[in-house]
Amino acid sequence: MLQPPHAALQRLSINGCFKFVSFLGGLAAPKLTHLDVSWCSKMKALPRDMNTLLPNLHTLNIQGCTEIGQLQEGDLPSNLKELSVAGCKQQVSDLSWMANLEELTHLTIDGRDCDSVKSFPEVGLLPHLPSLTTLHLFFLEYLETLECNKLFHLTSLKTLRFYECPKLKNMAGENLPSSLSLLEIIYCDLLGELCKNKHPDIWPKIAHISTIKVNGQQIV
Template sequence: MLKGDMLNGVFLRMVSSLSDGLEVRKLHISEVPEGWNQEMILNGYTLSIKGCVSVVDSAFKAMSNNHLSHLQEMHISGCWSGLSFPGNSLPRSLQKLKIMDCRKLEFPQQQPEQKYDLVELQIEDSCHSLTSLSLDSFPNLTNLEISLCLNLESVSMSEPPHAALQRLTINGCHKLVSFAGEGLAAPNLTHLSITYCDKLEAFPSHMNTLLPSLHSLCIGACRKICKVPEGGFPPNLKELVLEGSDEQMKELSWMANLGALTKLTMDFSCVRSFTQVGLLPCLPSLTTLHLCYFQNLETLECNQLLGLTSLQQLHISYCPKLEKMEGEKLPSSLSLLKIQDCDLLGELCKNKHEPIWPKISHIPTIEVNGQQISE
């Protein structure tokens, strides 16, 4: 393996070569501590660098000198030193950028006149100095994933609509308080996931009109979100994941306008009886219901599910205290009951215990921890 100075010299000579440097389409950069193996591999259009901070810094400088003018994709990981993009901007040719475990890396400031051609942007446990991200700077962005960006306070938009955005995921941004101001105007957004954002108090406003193509929505462990968005959820929503406490979602009548919903996952850790989260409204298109991580759920009320006339699959997982079923029986439309890591209920089902068995025996397929129970 080459030492840092030698590797740096080889890199500088290579990127200044017309035959090699300009052929690089993908660049993978990672920093390793002194004494660790350092290497550089050029494989086709992909250049992978595992080296010290001087090599990483040289790679950044090479971008500003147009030695990597055809660069389309860049992965940066494990860079613990304080670095910043040259000229405080991204390469013009860059289409995909993934940054992982680079907490001190300075993300370029977004200026109103500065537009980038990025299609995909992923930031994970990195760029901790970043406090705001403007979608205006990335008009072609289709996929945005931000995770553990600990000082991010806002994701903004002042030039709506953002027609390119299709997937948006934000996770573990504990200081996030603002979300696109007056609303996230993204007419082609199909997937939205917001989880573990402790200070976020509201859904993006006007979701029902500004997100007409939204099919999948996940809202998890955002403790301050207690209100349904103004105007309700998008009418074409097909998959919904809700994770929170019974205080947040004890009134579920707001779900009545979700006529297109086919899959619902609910995770309420404080609930003892399913009646605490209210009667599920009629969801005529719902085919799959997943109840998971109800750590204190002791009783499943069968009658609470009778409004789900199209329900085909019921998945119950990680409910360690669940051992009772009340009501006549589970919906007759069910074709699959799947129980996973619910020791008390699972054992009763396997033993066809009274009065549990009469409530589920009409279901063609019953699985407990992957094992099918025969009639």
């Protein structure tokens, strides 16, 4: 019986390959656990049939691959644990494609160059992620409002971190998830000041969180 062409491959990083377009014939690597594809500006798509060809993929980093088309539910392995998406406008603006990732524990959304994201998450665009414990939101330059009610179904969420979201100042809806134990706000000056001053529009939504830090300074 023939072995898959990359039977022993466990980690793969493709970085700055500006002429790389696609994984011709897919990527058959049953032992691959980590895949990093960064700054491949002409790449059109991730490997096909990842659910079957990459059954042990646990960590996926997609960064600066602006030509990747909109992902669909089921495109990624359902047992993925860690996912980072950066500088990919279509993927960041609509997260509904993550609906099958029930084992995902860590999610990083890096919104650089995504000028359409003014509230997070948009209605119906963040699926139920029952295992998610850590959510990082980075470089969402135009983000103004955090929709608390749209995060409330993340019942395992423990850490929520914002970094370089300079316009973020609103928290709409009720409280953030009761499971949260750490809220960290870094270089988000508007929201940071509101939290430090315990503003009445913000503080009741976060007061239950045991540790709140603003630029490294713990205020609770």
